[in-house]
Amino acid sequence: xxxxxxxxxxxxxxxxxxxxxxxxxxxxxxxxxxxxxSAVSGVALLLPFTxxxxxxxxxxxxAAVYMSAEYGGSISAIxxxxxxxSGAACTTLDGTPLTRKGQAQExxxxxxxxxxxxxxxxxxxxxxxxxxLAQASLxxxxxxYFWVAxxxxxxxxxxxxxxxxxxxxxxxxxxxMTLVGQxxxxxxxxxxxxxxxxxxxxxxVPALLGLFAVASILNLLENSQEAVAPLVMRKGALRFVxxxxxxxxxxxxxxxxxxxxxxxxxxxGASISAFVAYGEARRMSxxxxxxxxGSYEGVAAPECANNAxxxxxxxxxxxLGIPGSGSAAVMFGALTVHGIIPGPRLFTERxxxxxxxxxxxxxxxxxMLLFGLATIRWSSLAVRxxxxxxxxxxxxxxxxxxxxxxxxxxxxxxxxxxxxLGYLLAKIDVxxxxxxxxxVLGALVEQSFQQAVLVGQVDKGSALLYFLTRPxxxxxxxxxLGIxISGIVQLxxxxxxxxxxxxxxxxxxxxxxxxxxxxxxxxxxxxxxxLSAFIASEARHLSAMAAGLPWILAVAFALLGAVLLVVxxxxxxxxLRARAFPFASVxxxxxxxxxxxVVALAIGTEAIGFYxxxxxxxxxxxxxxxxxxRGARRAALPLGFAAGFxxxxxxxxxxxxxxxTPPGLLV
Amino acid sequence: MKLRTRLALWILVGTVVVATAGPxxxxxxxxxxxxxxxxxxxxxxxxxxxSQRAFNKYAEPIVGRSLVIVNRPGAxxxxxxxxxxxxxxxxxxxxxxxxxxxxxxxLVKPRQTGYKLDQLDTICIYAVVPDVLLVREDSPWxxxxxxxxxxxxxxxxxxxxNTGTLGADFMTTLLIEHATGIELTQIPFxxxxxxxxxxxxxxxDAMVASTxxxxxxxxxxxxxxxxxxxxxxxxxxxxxxxELGYNVISERYRALAAPKxxxxxxxxxxxxxxxxxxxxxxxxxxxxxxxxxxxxxxPQEARSAVNTMTEHIQTLVExxxxxx
Numbered sequence: 001x002x003x004x005x006x007x008x009x010x011x012x013x014x015x016x017x018x019x020x021x022x023x024x025x026x027x028x029x030x031x032x033x034x035x036x037x038s039a040v041s042g043v044a045l046l047l048p049f050t051x052x053x054x055x056x057x058x059x060x061x062x063a064a065v066y067m068s069a070e071y072g073g074s075i076s077a078i079x080x081x082x083x084x085x086s087g088a089a090c091t092t093l094d095g096t097p098l099t100r101k102g103q104a105q106e107x108x109x110x111x112x113x114x115x116x117x118x119x120x121x122x123x124x125x126x127x128x129x130x131x132x133l134a135q136a137s138l139x140x141x142x143x144x145y146f147w148v149a150x151x152x153x154x155x156x157x158x159x160x161x162x163x164x165x166x167x168x169x170x171x172x173x174x175x176x177m178t179l180v181g182q183x184x185x186x187x188x189x190x191x192x193x194x195x196x197x198x199x200x201x202x203x204x205v206p207a208l209l210g211l212f213a214v215a216s217i218l219n220l221l222e223n224s225q226e227a228v229a230p231l232v233m234r235k236g237a238l239r240f241v242x243x244x245x246x247x248x249x250x251x252x253x254x255x256x257x258x259x260x261x262x263x264x265x266x267x268x269g270a271s272i273s274a275f276v277a278y279g280e281a282r283r284m285s286x287x288x289x290x291x292x293x294g295s296y297e298g299v300a301a302p303e304c305a306n307n308a309x310x311x312x313x314x315x316x317x318x319x320l321g322i323p324g325s326g327s328a329a330v331m332f333g334a335l336t337v338h339g340i341i342p343g344p345r346l347f348t349e350r351x352x353x354x355x356x357x358x359x360x361x362x363x364x365x366x367x368m369l370l371f372g373l374a375t376i377r378w379s380s381l382a383v384r385x386x387x388x389x390x391x392x393x394x395x396x397x398x399x400x401x402x403x404x405x406x407x408x409x410x411x412x413x414x415x416x417x418x419x420x421l422g423y424l425l426a427k428i429d430v431x432x433x434x435x436x437x438x439x440v441l442g443a444l445v446e447q448s449f450q451q452a453v454l455v456g457q458v459d460k461g462s463a464l465l466y467f468l469t470r471p472x473x474x475x476x477x478x479x480x481l482g483i484x485i486s487g488i489v490q491l492x493x494x495x496x497x498x499x500x501x502x503x504x505x506x507x508x509x510x511x512x513x514x515x516x517x518x519x520x521x522x523x524x525x526x527x528x529x530x531l532s533a534f535i536a537s538e539a540r541h542l543s544a545m546a547a548g549l550p551w552i553l554a555v556a557f558a559l560l561g562a563v564l565l566v567v568x569x570x571x572x573x574x575x576l577r578a579r580a581f582p583f584a585s586v587x588x589x590x591x592x593x594x595x596x597x598v599v600a601l602a603i604g605t606e607a608i609g610f611y612x613x614x615x616x617x618x619x620x621x622x623x624x625x626x627x628x629x630r631g632a633r634r635a636a637l638p639l640g641f642a643a644g645f646x647x648x649x650x651x652x653x654x655x656x657x658x659x660x661t662p663p664g665l666l667v
Numbered sequence: 668m669k670l671r672t673r674l675a676l677w678i679l680v681g682t683v684v685v686a687t688a689g690p691x692x693x694x695x696x697x698x699x700x701x702x703x704x705x706x707x708x709x710x711x712x713x714x715x716x717x718s719q720r721a722f723n724k725y726a727e728p729i730v731g732r733s734l735v736i737v738n739r740p741g742a743x744x745x746x747x748x749x750x751x752x753x754x755x756x757x758x759x760x761x762x763x764x765x766x767x768x769x770x771x772x773x774l775v776k777p778r779q780t781g782y783k784l785d786q787l788d789t790i791c792i793y794a795v796v797p798d799v800l801l802v803r804e805d806s807p808w809x810x811x812x813x814x815x816x817x818x819x820x821x822x823x824x825x826x827x828x829n830t831g832t833l834g835a836d837f838m839t840t841l842l843i844e845h846a847t848g849i850e851l852t853q854i855p856f857x858x859x860x861x862x863x864x865x866x867x868x869x870x871x872d873a874m875v876a877s878t879x880x881x882x883x884x885x886x887x888x889x890x891x892x893x894x895x896x897x898x899x900x901x902x903x904x905x906x907x908x909x910e911l912g913y914n915v916i917s918e919r920y921r922a923l924a925a926p927k928x929x930x931x932x933x934x935x936x937x938x939x940x941x942x943x944x945x946x947x948x949x950x951x952x953x954x955x956x957x958x959x960x961x962x963x964x965x966p967q968e969a970r971s972a973v974n975t976m977t978e979h980i981q982t983l984v985e986x987x988x989x990x991x
Contacts, residue, residue: 044711044738048720138868182742182776185855187832189779189991196749196781200742266860320867321883322860329860330712336879337717339956343883406710407737408746443857451854455870458826458852660704660737 001355005127008355011056012363020057021360024064025367031065031657032072033379035213035394036401038085038205039069039270040326045657047334055338056353060360062334063310066327067119067364070270070306071372074111078299079104079382080228080394082213086205087270087306089436090278092212093159094291094298101294102232104380109241110296111303112372114252117245118304119365121256122263122311126318127358131347134319137264142451143467145265147476149445152272152437154480155279157487159433161292164491165563166430169528172556173425174438176535177202178446179550185450188546191538197410204439206402206411207418211432213398214419214598217391219426221590221625228390229383238373244296251281251297252304259305263312269325270306271440277305283486311361317342318354388625389641392618395598400610400649404659412602420595427582428520446549453545518577521568528561593624609664611650618642698758698933702733706762708747710740714879718794718921718959719763725950729940743834745772748924749781756788756926758933764789764924767835767917770977775833775989787924789973790934791941792964794921794954797895798839799881799905801888802873803866811891811911814873818849827851828862828871833989836862836875839894839917841983843875846913877919878902879958894918899960916979921959922969938965 011017024046031042042065050058073085078095091111098107125133153171160167180191181201192198220228234240245252255277262273281301282291291298313324314331321343323329335342340350347354385393402415426432456466467473532554539550568574597617604613622638629637650667653659661667705723709715716738723734739747747762748769754760764787772780800811808814818825829836832855840853854871856862863880865871867887881890881902890905894917898907908915923937944950945963954961964972984990 040710047712137864141865141868141870182779182831182833184831184857187775187837187855189776192779194778196742196745196779199776199779200740200746203741266858266864316864320863320887322864322867324860326710333712333714333717336957337953341879341883341958343885344887345885406741407739408741410746447857451856451870454852454854455826458824660735 004351004355005359007352008359011356012060012359017057017060017360018363020053020061021064021363021367022371024061025068025364025371028065028068029072029075029368029371029375032069032088033075033084034401034652035076035082035084035209035398036205037404037657038073039066039087040330041405042066042069043327043330045659047330050334051337055335055340056356056360058334058338059331059353059357060364062327062331063314063357063361064364064367066331067307067310067361068368068371070119070310071112071115071303071368073306074115074299074303075108075379077212078107078111079380080213080390081216082394082398083208085270085306086208086440087274087309088302089208089212089271089433089440090274090302091299092216093278093433094293094295096216097292097294098296098299099229099383102230103294104229104231104383105233105237105376106241106296107299108372108376108380109238110244110299112369112376113241113245114300114304115307116365116369117252118256118259118306118308119310119368120362121253122260122308123358123361123365124311125260126311126314126361130315130319130358133264133315137316137320139472140265141470141473142448142455143470143473144476145268145444145448146452146467147473147480148262148265148268149272149441149448151476151480151483152275152441153445154484154487155275156434156437157484157491158279158282158291159275159437160431163429163431165560165567166428167434168556169524169560169564170425170430170432170434171438172553172560173430174435174440175442175445175549176531176553176557177207177435177439178442179553183546185447185454186543186546188542190542190546190550202439203406203408203411203414205405206414207439208436209398209402210415210418210420211422211435213394214415215422215426215432217394217398218419218423218591218594220387220391221587221594222585223387226386227384228387231380231383233377241296245300248281248297248300251284251301254280254284255301255304256308259308260312260315262305263309264315264324266316266322266324268444269313270309271436272444273305273309274302275437275440277301279483283483288490307365314361318357319347320344321346388622389645391594391625392621392641393645395594395601395621396614396618396645396649399598399601399605400614400653400659400661403605403610403661404653404657407660409602409606409662412605416598416602419598428517428524429582430524450545450548515581515583516578517580517582518568518574520582521564521577525561525564525568528557528564532557532561590624594621597621597624606662609667610661611646611654611667612664614649615642615646618645698936699730699732701759702735703730703758704735704737704760706747706751706760707736707738708740708744708750708762709738711738714796714877714957714959715744715763715765715921717957718954721950721953721957722763722793722921722944725944725947726940729943743772743831744768745780745782748787751924752782752786752926754926756928756930758925758929758936760926761790761937762924764920764922766920766922766973766976767838767980768919769924770973770980771833771835771838774977774980774984776991778991784977786927788927788929788934789969790923790925790929790937790966792920792922792969792972793941793945793961794959795895795962796877796879796919796921796959797893797899798836798875798917798919799878799893799902800843800873800875800891801866801880801884802891803869804887804889806872806889808891809889811906811908811913814891815847815849818847818851822850823852825849825851825873826854826871828854828856828865828874830859830862831855831857835919838980838983839875839915841987842894842915842917842979843908843913845983845986846908846915875917877958878960881905882958901955901958901960920969920972920976922973934966941965 073088076084077088077091081096083089259273316322453463456463536554601617619642751762
């Protein structure tokens with residue numbers, strides 16, 4: 001083994017290997033940072049280039065893309081509240097507040113260094129413990145996956161802050177979105193309305209992007225400042241961050257372990273690990289109250305975990321031939337093209353390849369670190385971009401990024417609809433991240449439960465017995481309950497007697513008449529009751545297996561709606577909410593214009609072509625948002641930006657990444 | 668505002684150019700005059716994607732135009748084929764079809780499938796991947812007979828994994844149950860990786876998969892039988908179901924398909940391209956590495972193979988009452 005490792009180290013120092021690592025890292029960081037395109041799309045995009053390389057080299061390049069994309073996703077999450085990859089959804093929670101405080105650079109360094117720690121840990125585990133861990137992973141079955149998913153859902157309490165009821169609304173909505181489509185277990189169609197686009201379900205990445213990116217961009221319209229956020233370029237930002245991280249050694253170690261272990265589970269990946277790590281960091285922290293307001297731990301934990309996933313996801317791939325994630329699945333494909341089929345004999349028959357690849361993973365971590373260090377100064381400048389170009393720019397990138405995922409205009413519609421929905425829900429204090437949590441975990445929790453029931457009935461004669469007689473499952477169950485209870489305890493302690501209240505403490509201006517948060521809450525409550533009735537009426541037509549979760553959700557929505565109604569209709573608690581109106585400072589003209597323009601962009605993409613529409617969209621929205629500009633620049637600025645940015649997007653997506661778009665009039 | 672006028676003019680000019688450049692009805696002989704889009708209804712990196720990319724690599728020099736792959740994943744391929752069915756049959760949009768995946772949705776969920784079977788034309792088949800029945804190496808069942816005997820004595824006690832109810836493995840498992848007279852409990856998973864993990868970890872006892880798994884998992888998984896008319900060169904020791912007295916044929920095709928109504932000369936054109944590509948030893952070697960044995964079935968044979976498969980699936984759908 002040691003001679004294999006030594007040989008692998010030498011091979012990895014060849015200039016050709018270093019070069020492909022560099023290419024993969026640059027590509028991965030950029031693809032990760034672009035909204036929409038995720039780690040797996042980056043790996044898939046670079047796959048064809050590996051066909052001409054020797055297998056180890058090709059794999060290492062793909063690993064470099066995978067590794068750095070997980071970091072790249074945090075760049076846009078931190079700077080513009082837009083998770084570039086789904087694994088970075090949690091990073092927005094504290095990354096964005098830090099950026100608002102002018103600490104974008106520090107937040108980026110935190111993400112990079114924590115990611116390096118996680119990536120390094122995952123690589124060490126992969127190198128030394130692959131066979132043992134792969135064997136251990138075979139102890140897991142549907143019952144264990146179910147409790148892992150439940151433990152993840154139990155984090156909702158920690159993620160909702162003061163808005164507990166609305167956090168539960170959010171997570172239920174997220175889970176409800178995963179119901180749409182053909183149920184893999186029963187084969188039943190649920191909530192597809194005979195529309196074949198819905199048969200495949202609501203695609204997760206476009207939905208997450210809508211909820212976070214589009215919603216937060218629309219929010220930006222209220223910002224009266226010229227730039228997105230202030231940026232203070234401090235000397236010694238790096239030093240400061242290193243000192244911060246030194247104070248969280250234990251937390252970084254634990255989130256690395258969690259990330260690696262979750263990576264090993266097929267079907268669970270970067271996003272789930274990030275949620276779990278965030279929850280754990282909050283639990284371990286001496287300052288849990290800072291979470292959500294700009295905590296460095298809140299940035300470090302998810303980023304550490306999502307990079308640790310990389311090593312973990314490769315464990316079952318190399319040892320068993322089971323890809324632990326979407327990106328690992330593409331690597332499986334890359335190996336088969338070279339006539340190497342990953343399976344149990346790969347380790348003994350192709351030890352040279354395996355060790356070269358494992359050592360190469362360390363190069364990818366180092367390259368990610370160096371490239372990050374070299375570019376953070378520049379990438380953080382993005383927050384200085386004026387609002388009037390940032391809003392159109394990010395929207396166009398989100399649309400093309402989403403389209404490029406599956407060459408699907410339907411996905412763009414999902415982006416736009418979830419974006420508008422996310423904007424409205426965030427306005428009335430539904431924590432968006434809880435919707436993301438439900439969306440990411442909904443399918444895992446339901447399917448593993450259904451599988452456990454089927455397997456349990458054969459093995460033990462009853463599903464309950466199956467759940468209770470598997471030792472690992474019992475341990476995980478206790479863990480999930482522990483998280484749930486500690487969440488409730490924290491809540492009760494932090495909140496004291498005012499249970500159920502989610503008032504805005506700042507009080508805001510008194511508006512005795514007209515619409516208020518109270519009105520909106522009542523509207524939300526009625527909408528939830530209607531949703532509950534609708535789900536229940538559909539659930540009656542489903543098979544028992546497929547109807548279980550819909551019924552649970554129907555009951556949950558009815559209860560949540562009732563609680564919201566009571567709280568808002570009672571004179572005392574209701575009056576508190578009647579004081580604020582979250583839409584008071586919305587520039588309606590701009591909001592409606594931009595929202596309509598986005599809808600037009602989505603529709604026009606198919607009708608007259610993406611680049612044509614993007615140009616018109618950029619011009620129109622920049623024009624609308626530059627109302628304060630006078631003279632010749634009034635027209636020149638939007639025109640120049642629209643032309644320049646369209647060319648940039650064209651070069652980036654069409655020429656460099658080769659993403660096809662619907663045929664348009666000109667391109 | 669001059670700039671805007673000029674822009675409008677350019678758009679107008681562009682429209683006219685594009686409109687006149689597109690061939691209204693291609694005369695024989697002048698096809699293809701531009702690049703051809705090939706829809707792959709699965710994500711990049713999978714088996715179907717890899718084989719179509721290999722096919723394109725050897726077909727492009729013959730065609731002399733770019734064959735542009737458009738990955739359009741969703742609903743197990745159904746979204747991509749629905750997309751194909753909506754295109755004009757002018758030979759500039761084709762797709763890879765992978766029966767039985769292409770056939771099942773319109774048969775079991777006609778209302779929720781965006782195409783009907785007669786809206787797609789199969790041009791040719793260029794690879795045929797047989798299904799196999801696998802159990803763990805440490806399982807007590809050494810032969811198909813052991814397996815069938817046990818399952819007969821213990822109805823519904825053997826757990827077989829599939830990658831989605833009403834999917835292709837699900838149908839093959841039903842076919843095995845139907846032909847051998849056994850009853851299994853099917854446990855669905857959401858992908859090959861999850862299914863394999865469940866098999867190796869003992870959550871399930873058996874699984875249907877493509878031959879690629881047999882080769883990759885040799886030593887961990889035992890292949891009991893192969894569902895093709897003849898033995899596979901990659902697995903010479905594995906008997907066919909037919910040898911053992913059960914009429915189970917279940918294969919996955921890699922085919923080129925077009926929207927219905929493709930002109931005959933374009934069908935012939937692609938049949939020739941297909942023949943040339945499948946005759947190329949380098950292509951055969953590359954596909955063998957991917958675990959996708961090359962075969963050539965021209966338009967007639969391909970169509971009748973797909974029809975036969977459709978009939979077999981229809982029989983299962985009726986027997987087990989699977990259609991909605």
